[in-house]
Amino acid sequence: MAERIFGDIPGIPEGSEFENRFFLSQYGVHRPLQAGISGSQAEGADSIVLSGGYEDDEDLGDIIIYTGHGGRSLESGLQVADQQLVKQNLALALNCQRGLPVRVVRGYNHKSSFSPTQGYRYDGLFRVDSYWREKGKSGFYVWRFRLIKIETITALSVVHDDQPEYGTSKRITSTIQRVLRNTKLATYVKELYEYQCQVCQTQVMTNSGLYAEAAHIQPLGRPHDGPDVIANILCLCPNHHVMFDFGGFGIADNLSLIGLEGMLFAKPNHRLARQYLQYHREHFLLNNW
Template sequence: MARHFGAIPGVMEGASFVNRQELRESGVHLPTQAGISGSALEGADSIVLSGGYEDDHDEGAVIVYTGEGGRDPVTGRQVKHQQLVRGNLALAVSHRDGLPVRVTRGSRHLSAFSPPSGYEYAGLYRVEDHWREVGKSGFFIWRFRLTKWEHAWPAHSLQEATQQPARRLVLVQRIVRDTAAARALKAMYDHRCQVCGERLDTAAGPYAEAAHIRPLGAPHHGPDTADNLLCLCPNHHVLFDFGAFGIGEDLQLLGLPGHLHVHPQHQLDPAHLEYHRTSYLHWK
């Protein structure tokens, strides 16, 4: 059966299912046991919140989902570190590629949004972030922040990717936080990347991006201040956000050669750098 990303035709948000077999037959979530449906190459197309992990947090439109693995099959307790493999890596790929993820809640999931019995389809969500942290049981777990996808996403399968795509107008909204602190930081570095030193000159003027070391908002709660900001080119911004490299205590780059270039007036908070190393450098 081809993997479908997006809505399943004929299945409306709020649809109820008696058990996992009905959920599978509807096409909403194919595995009858695993909470994540997907592969490390394709991405994740759906998840089920079934109360299996103690660290899950559900606010309805925002879900902080715990990845799979590391649990004792008999007691269900977390006994090992989780790895960024299989379903966890599939969700990371969905984050990277912006793929929609179908979310279903089960009655055993401890949330005010869960159904009294069986399973209920909650609609489409996007993976906005993924990181590693120490869970309640003291082991590393992978966390995925999902937010409700407010706009319709057409259902498609991987088989359809081989067909000639139709041309259509697509509007993409990108959230850009260009605050006073960010503008001042980029001016301090003359819009040059603190990693590679490159400055991008466009017809509208120089371009650089202000990257937050510790992300803003829950559950990270990083501040929008200069000690939590880096001036980066787009390439190194993406690599930093996805944990391809980090910054050591001595400002040595981890995962890349060289040191971070730091202006004498730019004071970085070591706690934010440590947070990034702990949360995002899964290979560390």
């Protein structure tokens, strides 16, 4: 079996077009002839194809909300069962945790203004920003993956003149869309707990003082659209922040920990909203609680 390549395939630039899945496979851009995800749950995913097979996919161009694999009827193509975080779905989750890029191919039968009118097109590298589960349009649980385009820069050879000319550098205006977080709220929560983790109650000391991280229970930004309010913010150490974001544990409405022993440490003047805790359990934990 050919070695799995995470990144561009040499000689295949972004925008390359292919007549069908056979040629995608032959050139190594996307090896499987049918599966939408190429990868293994031990290594990660090296490529995906957007082919219109899943009704919950959202293609926003540089941001893709991709639906995982499984649960579809072979006869009707409809979602008839919950998806599991195994095999190809787990492969994409590994990309998120390990920072591995994934090649994205769009197919002609994918209903999107960004898709080609015929054949398949390699549309560059994306990173898996986050993943979660939710009930899809069919009523069954599906795994969703938020992919963000990786902007690549082509290196150019530099020619040095004997007498270089110096002038004013050009300014390029670009627009960046991002969620603005209220740092005052995050700082308030961390100071409220004296930078002590609400799970393990440890303080991380650095050479510049105590360190903690503000974690949003219901994530900010599309598609979660969680609010940037105190009732949606936790003070966590880096380890428990990562565990929480990736569903390593949850928090019950009574603040008992799910997946870990004990209770969440919460001060009387820091009331967490129940709907945010429920949202996290629903979308990030593997089991219903």
